[in-house]
Structure formats: C-alpha cells, structure tokens
Amino acid sequence: MxxxxxxxxxxxxxxxxxxxxxxxxxxxxxxxxxxxxxxxxxxxxxxxxxxxxxxxxxxxxxxxxxxxxxxxxxxxxxxxxxxxxxxxxxxxxxxxxxxxxxxxxxxxxxxxxxxxxxxxxxxxxxxxxxxxxxxxxxxxxxxxxxxxxxxxxxxxxxxxxxxxxxxxxxxxxxxxxxxxxxxxxxxxxxxxxxxxxxxxxxxxxxxxxxxxxxxxxxSGACHHFLRPSSAALITDRLATKLGVEAAPEAFAAVPLADLLPAQAELRAEVSARPDPALWGEAVLNLMPFEPVTAGLSLPGPDCGVDLLIGSNREEYRLFLVPTGLLDAVSESGLRAATTAYGLDPDQALPTYRATHPAATPGELLSAVATDWFYRIPAIRLAESVPGSHLYEFAWRSPRFAGHLGACHALELPFVFNRLHDPSYAPMLGTRPPRALADAMHAAWVSFAKTGDPGWPAYGTTTRTTMVFTEDPAPEDDPHGQERLLWDGVR
The missing domain is CATH 3.40.50.1820 (Alpha/Beta hydrolase fold, catalytic domain)
Structure with a gap:
C-alpha cells in the first residue's frame, strides 16, 4: 500500500x-x-x-x-x-x-x-x-x-x-x-x-x-564548558596528531576519513592520561569537545524561561559498569578522584559511606562523580531560577546483573515513551515498567503545555524533587547530606 x-x-x-x-x-x-x-x-x-x-x-x-x-x-x-x-x-x-x-x-x-x-x-x-x-x-x-x-x-x-x-x-x-x-x-x-x-x-x-x-x-546544566586556554590545548593536540597547523583551513583540508578517527582517539587519550598539563579542564569532564567560553553565570530569576531540570540517581555507572572499571577502582583511586572533584575525602567519604552502606570504592566513586557531573549542577540551576521544577530518575535497570542501576541515559525511553524500541533493549532489559513511561512522558507533555509537570516547584526550604521510580512520588531534599558537602565547591 x-x-x-x-x-x-x-x-x-x-x-x-x-x-x-x-x-x-x-x-x-x-x-x-x-x-x-x-x-x-x-x-x-x-x-x-x-x-x-x-x-x-x-x-x-x-x-x-x-x-x-x-x-x-x-x-x-x-x-x-x-x-x-x-x-x-x-x-x-x-x-x-x-x-x-x-x-x-x-x-x-x-x-x-x-x-x-x-x-x-x-x-x-x-x-x-x-x-x-x-x-x-x-x-x-x-x-x-x-x-x-x-x-x-x-x-x-x-x-x-x-x-x-x-x-x-x-x-x-x-x-x-x-x-x-x-x-x-x-x-x-x-x-x-x-x-x-x-x-x-x-x-x-x-x-x-x-x-x-x-x-x-x-542530565546536564550550566557547569560544562572549556575556557579558551584549555580549548587551545585540545586544538594543538589534535593538530599534532594530524600533522597540520592549528588553523581552520588546515583542518578543512584533512579528509573526514582521517579526521573522525583522530577525534575518537583524542577522547580516548583524555581518559587514559587525565593530565591537566595536557588537557586543562577537560580532565574532569573527559570531553575534549565542549562549548568554549571564558565563564558562565547561572541565568537567575530574570531568564524568562520555565525550567524542568533533573538527573539520574546513578548516572556515572554507565561509564564504570559496562567497561569493568567499577570493580577496578581502589581506595586510593577513590580518594584521588574525590580530591580532583574538589572535596576533602576525609570529610566527604564518611558521609557517602553512611548513605551507601557496603558500597565498594567503585560504587562510591560513581556516587561522587554523579553528584559532580549531574546532580549538583541541576540543583544549582534550580536554585538560581525560582519556580523551577526538579526531578530524579531512580528506576534501576536489571542489566549487567543489576549493577547498571539508574545510569546515564536510562530515562530516555521513558521520556519518549518508546520502551518497545529495540535500540533501547541493551540498557532496559526485557520488562521495563510501562506505567513509569506513561507517567514520565505525561509529565513532560504537561510541562510543555502548561509549565507545570505535576508536582510543586523546587525551593530552598523544602527542595521538593519528583523521584521517578515504579511508584513516582515527590520527596523533600533527597540525598540532602551529600548535597551539603558541595556547598561552595560545585
């Protein structure tokens, strides 16, 4: 037909x-x-x-x-x-x-x-x-x-x-x-x-x-960018890899068949050798290609845009579990990473251990990195724009023997209400909850139509956050003890 x-x-x-x-x-x-x-x-x-x-x-x-x-x-x-x-x-x-x-x-x-x-x-x-x-x-x-x-x-x-x-x-x-x-x-x-x-x-x-x-x-807010000095290091390294000058016309002359693999190699090098002397600020984000700006200020109450902001509870597990790195993190590696993210490990790690009983060093690193990358930037943006709505996606995938958890990107099939799409199956498993997809998708639609996703706005008194599990419900200040650790840090 x-x-x-x-x-x-x-x-x-x-x-x-x-x-x-x-x-x-x-x-x-x-x-x-x-x-x-x-x-x-x-x-x-x-x-x-x-x-x-x-x-x-x-x-x-x-x-x-x-x-x-x-x-x-x-x-x-x-x-x-x-x-x-x-x-x-x-x-x-x-x-x-x-x-x-x-x-x-x-x-x-x-x-x-x-x-x-x-x-x-x-x-x-x-x-x-x-x-x-x-x-x-x-x-x-x-x-x-x-x-x-x-x-x-x-x-x-x-x-x-x-x-x-x-x-x-x-x-x-x-x-x-x-x-x-x-x-x-x-x-x-x-x-x-x-x-x-x-x-x-x-x-x-x-x-x-x-x-x-x-x-x-x-799973992203206003904290991810490179200053020009760091971005220049990335440019010089890519130019060296390709054997060209660090100039637009030189890069334009490189065939895509050579340029694209070199870009991928660059990303791998940042992860393998996270040396600030080589990559500047990119050693924390592990992303050599990011928006370039001298700095960013949070938009504030006059931005004129209604905001719905959130993150997934265990974002960083996507980068640690499938790669096998979750079990390879040592106590010394955990402490070094915690320090790099701006926290004093002697003060911060006891709090994370208290809220994550029996967690391994890799699981604690995932919790700290999730906060640095995603959750705290979301909170800071919500704090800066009164009337914003905050959410946390907390449904845990059964994949990788349940260790993948509520990882980065796992909310996407629920937002688009496409649990049946085979491209999502490697992360979702076989029986994701349909009711959660219906609820989350409906909240996004409601917000687009009215500016109200269906729960109270975030405020610094109650810090109301919608937690999306199989039984979605708003909570006041989830993970508040960890949040306090980042005051003045992130």
Whole structure:
C-alpha cells in the first residue's frame, strides 16, 4: 500500500511528509528538512547560513544526512543508539505533528540529542516523536555539528558552531512551525547530556533569548564548558596528531576519513592520561569537545524561561559498569578522584559511606562523580531560577546483573515513551515498567503545555524533587547530606 502523504509550506518551499494511519493517531512526519545550508566547502567552520530555497515540493519522507562523527567506542557502541547517514546537507530537522497545516497552534517540543558533543543525531529511532504528537504536541528533532566541526577552538572563526546551529534551527522553527500546526510562542526545548548542557549555555549566555519559552534539561546544566586556554590545548593536540597547523583551513583540508578517527582517539587519550598539563579542564569532564567560553553565570530569576531540570540517581555507572572499571577502582583511586572533584575525602567519604552502606570504592566513586557531573549542577540551576521544577530518575535497570542501576541515559525511553524500541533493549532489559513511561512522558507533555509537570516547584526550604521510580512520588531534599558537602565547591 502506498503511504499517504501531506504537504506543508516553509519559507524555503513546500515539503511532502508521511501521514500515518488513523489507528496510530493520524500523526504526520516530515523528515530531513534543511534549516541551514550544508556546512562544508567555503562554509566550513563558519556560522550557519540560511538554506537555499527550492522549487516544487521537496520530499520529506526519509531522514536526512547526519553530522559527521566517529562511532562510539566499545562497549558503548552496543548500548547507545546511533546512526550514520552520509551527505553534506546535515543541518536538518524532523517534525511530527498531529495537525499538519496552519491554525492549530499546538505547543512545540524541540529535542537536542546528547553524545558528548561528538556523537548522536536527531534521526535515531529512539527519538521518534510520534508519542508526543499523539498527545497534542508538535515534536522536532535536529542535527547540529559535532566534534571539531562543531566545537574545536580555532583562530579566526566563531566558537561553538554546534550551538550556533541549534540557534539557527530554533529561528527556523519560530519562522515556520505554524505551518505544521505549532505555536511559535509555545516552544519547549529539551535535551539530554550534551543536549542539556547546550541548553544550559544558551540560557546562561542569552544566545537564544526569545526563541523558547520553556526548557527541560536532562542530565546536564550550566557547569560544562572549556575556557579558551584549555580549548587551545585540545586544538594543538589534535593538530599534532594530524600533522597540520592549528588553523581552520588546515583542518578543512584533512579528509573526514582521517579526521573522525583522530577525534575518537583524542577522547580516548583524555581518559587514559587525565593530565591537566595536557588537557586543562577537560580532565574532569573527559570531553575534549565542549562549548568554549571564558565563564558562565547561572541565568537567575530574570531568564524568562520555565525550567524542568533533573538527573539520574546513578548516572556515572554507565561509564564504570559496562567497561569493568567499577570493580577496578581502589581506595586510593577513590580518594584521588574525590580530591580532583574538589572535596576533602576525609570529610566527604564518611558521609557517602553512611548513605551507601557496603558500597565498594567503585560504587562510591560513581556516587561522587554523579553528584559532580549531574546532580549538583541541576540543583544549582534550580536554585538560581525560582519556580523551577526538579526531578530524579531512580528506576534501576536489571542489566549487567543489576549493577547498571539508574545510569546515564536510562530515562530516555521513558521520556519518549518508546520502551518497545529495540535500540533501547541493551540498557532496559526485557520488562521495563510501562506505567513509569506513561507517567514520565505525561509529565513532560504537561510541562510543555502548561509549565507545570505535576508536582510543586523546587525551593530552598523544602527542595521538593519528583523521584521517578515504579511508584513516582515527590520527596523533600533527597540525598540532602551529600548535597551539603558541595556547598561552595560545585
């Protein structure tokens, strides 16, 4: 049977999408729409340029090219959904809507994918947006430049080109989303890991002011960036690996077949040799490609954006359990890492041991690193913007004999309500709780529609936090003893 199609109009031209059966809610999808011109040739390492208009009706029934990136290293290549679609026209987006055409003015949710600023795309099946569309929300996913093309600090060209791509996509959405049934004044941007960290930078710098009304930050906030001095070390090391000058034209001349593996090797080197003299601040984040800025200030009460912020209870287990590192951490290694994160191990570790009875050094390191990377930055952002809502995802995966726990990225299939997607199975196991997915997805939809996810806002008196388990319920100040350890530190 030939799929039914439908046509919507953008400023660049008309696009033809696919209309699903009414049994699936009648959702229309428009895939691979360019929001900016291909960032190659004379546009390489520059700010994004508007897309060229086209004649006739452009086909939008298949995903477009993804931003160039190397695959995840084992074992993460088997755990985290990923795809590669070749082609230069990689600055594109995808739309799912229950009401194609102007007039509906539905709330809009725009997804920024994670991947340590080096991996990921908006076209993996894991981020398919039909569940949001069936609940009356226009859902958009997008690609942005990654790795050196998106975030390498280079002389004479703009920094943070990947963030500039995100802003360009948001501007395209503001100009065009009404044609797909969306309300440009009711945009919620949401993202996970590097996607959430991107939102944190956009909030703190005001680069996207007026382009979204609400934001959901999953496992990332305003604490992840590199100062120019650290970013320059990364640039020099990559240039040395490739045997080129640390200049845009020199990197542009390197074939992607050589550049992408070198970027992946660089990430591995940071983890293997976490020496500040080599990598600067990247030794703590273990991410050589990050937004570059001299500093970030928390946005404060006048940011004008409703916020939903959170983290997973055992984020760092994703990086320790599948790799076998959880059991390799020694007591001396735990103490050294705790010190590197800014805590006095003699004062902090007794508290973590008291709240994690019988924990091994690796499990304690996971708890400390989870707080440094994710939980404390989320709390600081919620503290800075009154009326914010905070959550913690605490359902534990049965995978890896139960040791994977409530790890990084585990909340994604629940947010997108896609427990059936096979790409999530390596992390979810076989029987994830459907009711939890329904509850979490509904909270995200409610927040996008009303600014209220369904529990009280976070405040420094009660510190109310929604804890998502099989029986979700709000708690006041969960893990409060550990939180106090980070006052004045993180």
């Amino acid at each position: 030939t799929p039914r199609t439908t046509v919507c109009t953008t400023e660049q031209g008309a696009v033809r999408g696919t209309l699903s059966d009414s049994a699936d809610g009648g959702v229309a999808s428009f895939l691979g729409i360019p929001y900016a011109a291909p960032p190659f040739g004379p546009r390489r390492f520059l700010a994004p340029c508007p897309p060229e208009p086209w004649q006739g009706v452009r086909d939008a029934t298949a995903y477009g090219p993804t931003a160039p990136h190397a695959p995840y290293a084992p074992p993460f290549d088997a755990l985290i959904p990923e795809d590669v679609i070749p082609g230069d026209d990689c600055l594109n987006l995808n739309i799912w809507t229950p009401a194609p055409g102007p007039g509906a003015r539905l709330p809009v949710m725009v997804w920024l994918h994670g991947g340590a600023f080096s991996n990921g795309s908006g076209s993996v099946s894991a981020y398919e947006g039909s569940a949001f569309a069936r609940d009356g929300v226009v859902c958009v996913t997008l690609n942005y430049r990654l790795g050196s093309d998106g975030f390498l600090h280079l002389p004479g060209v703009p920094d943070n080109r990947g963030l500039l791509d995100q802003v360009a996509a948001l501007r395209w959405i503001r100009a065009n989303i009404s044609s797909f049934g969306g309300d440009p004044d009711q945009v919620t941007v949401f993202g996970e890991s590097a996607g959430a960290m991107s939102i944190g930078v956009l909030l703190a710098t005001g680069q996207a002011r007026g382009l979204f009304r609400r934001a959901i930050l999953q």
